[in-house]
Amino acid sequence: MNNDESEAKPESNPEIKPTTELETDLRSEIDESKTGLPWPTSWRGAYIFVAGTFIFWIVLLVALTRFGS
Amino acid sequence: MNNLDLAVLISTILGIAIYGMWQTRKQRDLHDYLRGTNHAPWYAIGLSVMATQASAITFLSTPGQGYLGGLSFVQVYFGVPIALIIIAVFFLPIFHKLNVYTAYEFLEKRFDGKTRLLGAILFMLQRGLGAGLTIYAPAIVLTTVCGWPLNVTIISTGLLVILYTVMGGSDAVTVTQKYQIMIIFAGMITAACLLIGKLPHDLDLGDTLKLAGGFQKLNAVSFSPSIHQRYTFWSGLLGGTFLMLSYFGTDQSQVQRYISGSSLRESRLGLLFNAVCKIPMQFCILFIGVLMFVFYQFNQPPLFFDAAANNYLQAHRADANLSAYQADFSKARAQIKASLEKWIEARHKGDQPAADDAFVAAATAQVSSDTIRAAAIKEVASKRSDAKANDADYVFITFILQELPHGVIGLLMAAFFAAALSSKAAELNALGTCSTIDFYRPIFKKNASDEHSLFATKCFTALWGFLAIGFALFCNLAENLIQAVNILGSIFYGVMLGLFLVGFFINRVAGTAIFWAALAAQTLIFVLYFTLSISYLWYPLIGCAACILFSLILQFIINRTARVKEPIL
Numbered sequence: 001m002n003n004d005e006s007e008a009k010p011e012s013n014p015e016i017k018p019t020t021e022l023e024t025d026l027r028s029e030i031d032e033s034k035t036g037l038p039w040p041t042s043w044r045g046a047y048i049f050v051a052g053t054f055i056f057w058i059v060l061l062v063a064l065t066r067f068g069s
Numbered sequence: 070m071n072n073l074d075l076a077v078l079i080s081t082i083l084g085i086a087i088y089g090m091w092q093t094r095k096q097r098d099l100h101d102y103l104r105g106t107n108h109a110p111w112y113a114i115g116l117s118v119m120a121t122q123a124s125a126i127t128f129l130s131t132p133g134q135g136y137l138g139g140l141s142f143v144q145v146y147f148g149v150p151i152a153l154i155i156i157a158v159f160f161l162p163i164f165h166k167l168n169v170y171t172a173y174e175f176l177e178k179r180f181d182g183k184t185r186l187l188g189a190i191l192f193m194l195q196r197g198l199g200a201g202l203t204i205y206a207p208a209i210v211l212t213t214v215c216g217w218p219l220n221v222t223i224i225s226t227g228l229l230v231i232l233y234t235v236m237g238g239s240d241a242v243t244v245t246q247k248y249q250i251m252i253i254f255a256g257m258i259t260a261a262c263l264l265i266g267k268l269p270h271d272l273d274l275g276d277t278l279k280l281a282g283g284f285q286k287l288n289a290v291s292f293s294p295s296i297h298q299r300y301t302f303w304s305g306l307l308g309g310t311f312l313m314l315s316y317f318g319t320d321q322s323q324v325q326r327y328i329s330g331s332s333l334r335e336s337r338l339g340l341l342f343n344a345v346c347k348i349p350m351q352f353c354i355l356f357i358g359v360l361m362f363v364f365y366q367f368n369q370p371p372l373f374f375d376a377a378a379n380n381y382l383q384a385h386r387a388d389a390n391l392s393a394y395q396a397d398f399s400k401a402r403a404q405i406k407a408s409l410e411k412w413i414e415a416r417h418k419g420d421q422p423a424a425d426d427a428f429v430a431a432a433t434a435q436v437s438s439d440t441i442r443a444a445a446i447k448e449v450a451s452k453r454s455d456a457k458a459n460d461a462d463y464v465f466i467t468f469i470l471q472e473l474p475h476g477v478i479g480l481l482m483a484a485f486f487a488a489a490l491s492s493k494a495a496e497l498n499a500l501g502t503c504s505t506i507d508f509y510r511p512i513f514k515k516n517a518s519d520e521h522s523l524f525a526t527k528c529f530t531a532l533w534g535f536l537a538i539g540f541a542l543f544c545n546l547a548e549n550l551i552q553a554v555n556i557l558g559s560i561f562y563g564v565m566l567g568l569f570l571v572g573f574f575i576n577r578v579a580g581t582a583i584f585w586a587a588l589a590a591q592t593l594i595f596v597l598y599f600t601l602s603i604s605y606l607w608y609p610l611i612g613c614a615a616c617i618l619f620s621l622i623l624q625f626i627i628n629r630t631a632r633v634k635e636p637i638l
Binding site: 032034035036037043046047049050051053054057058061062064065067068069 | 140143147150151153154157158278279281282283285286287288289290291332333334337338341344345348349352
């Protein structure tokens with residue numbers, strides 16, 4: 001960036017975020033609210049998936065215990 | 070071990086070390102050393118968290134636990150998915166928002182300096198002691214393989230770990246752990262496949278499970294309400310949740326791993342990856358132990374798995390008593406094998422009464438074999454103090470050395486070393502970080518430059534490494550290794566978790582109340598540990614509940630108008 005270009009810029013209001021910064025914030029917020037995985041896409045779905053696999057393993061282990069006894 | 074094994078072992082260990090050093094060659098400042106360059110994706114974070122928890126102890130001792138005690142140990146991990154979801158939802162966003170190096174910085178921001186110091190000291194105390202145990206585990210491997218004295222092995226292994234850890238920072242730990250855990254999985258899967266191939270060919274899956282179940286090895290879940298029974302569904306779900314919540318949420322060696330994620334999302338996914346994988350992973354490792362039990366029903370096991378006891382036996386073959394024990398033991402094992410072969414034959418023919426009779430005969434011979442072993446180990450232990458009655462730690466390594474082909478032995482040795490290095494590096498890195506950031510800088514050198522702090526962190530890392538060697542040299546283990554580590558953690562973790570839970574959720578409690586409450590709760594746990602015989606899984610729950618309750622009472626008594634810092638939530 002040369003000096004002429006920087007002088008030509010209008011004075012910015014510090015209370016108003018530049019559009020690019022707002023976009024970055026918004027994108028970041030959206031990024032954090034989604035898992036970024038093909039499935040599950042929401043965090044709620046991810047927690048339900050973890051709970052589901054946990055229950056699956058408990059059932060499997062109980063079945064194994066009963067089979068062995 | 071032959072030259073092929075040594076080549077596999079040395080090339081893997083050196084390869085990992087060189088790779089770690091190469092990765093950290095551009096590391097210049099304190100932030101990079103402590104938190105990494107924040108580029109780690111979720112799967113790297115997930116594998117790093119997994120590798121930090123799964124030390125060499127996990128892979129050496131857990132199959133032995135499965136061999137002796139069956140699958141019941143898996144219940145300890147029932148709390149992992151619940152604990153990790155709680156951490157992902159509540160703890161992680163706060164750590165990320167505060168941009169902390171250590172979890173205990175949060176305690177100062179929420180309470181005061183003395184509470185932060187208390188949290189850091191509790192962590193350093195239990196993790197420093199635990200670090201000794203994690204040096205002890207790989208030393209057992211070398212002792213068995215090479216016949217070196219245990220103490221010399223502890224010192225040499227410890228020095229290697231210190232060198233690696235001081236040179237590598239947090240980023241190097243995360244990056245190398247990814248490859249170390251792959252080597253570990255490759256080794257364990259190979260061992261499991263070869264073990265299955267060594268089972269009798271006429272033994273199908275149903276027979277294997279029935280046989281293991283008949284000897285109480287498939288006892289994965291117990292709904293017993295007894296608090297004295299060590300592993301139950303309830304102690305695993307309630308006590309285990311608190312133990313795992315404390316470990317993953319407040320232990321710096323874990324917090325440092327997942328806060329190095331490039332974003333909150335990556336860190337969270339890394340934790341959830343562990344929430345899904347931990348129970349199946351532990352089940353598979355324990356199941357290897359169960360399969361080893363089945364294998365040794367058809368193959369003569371050694372009278373002692375414990376290396377010291379076995380060496381004594383080899384050196385005193387002429388001893389009449391020991392010879393008698395060995396002969397009786399061999400006879401009992403032959404009877405088990407013959408009875409089980411009859412059992413399989415009768416079972417396949419559909420002759421249930423004959424199958425039942427054969428199994429009863431095998432079970433009777435098994436009891437006889439266990440009695441002979443117990444008497445023999447008692448005799449050897451009376452003559453040689455380092456021979457242990459509980460030789461679960463030696464079962465898997467004995468199987469590897471006696472039954473697996475060369476090359477695979479080297480791969481498994483490399484896997485044990487990879488596991489030891491990965492968890493040790495994370496532990497010492499966390500201890501060094503905590504000592505500098507929570508202890509040295511706030512108390513002794515408030516205006517320390519980043520260069521000075523980096524140097525101090527490396528010095529503290531080395532110091533903790535030397536202390537760990539000292540503990541490893543002098544610890545005398547009554548329990549098997551994996552249990553010893555969990556018991557140690559359970560004594561301190563509850564109070565640490567109490568500090569954080571009060572900080573996160575109870576805004577009315579201030580620094581002085583929580584500080585004295587934590588001290589009182591820790592004292593209570595020490596008293597209970599030495600007076601009660603309840604399962605250790607309950608101590609984190611009791612410690613946490615006591616800390617929260619005491620803090621509420623103290624806050625009420627001390628000063629109801631005490632100024633409480635602004636909540637950060």
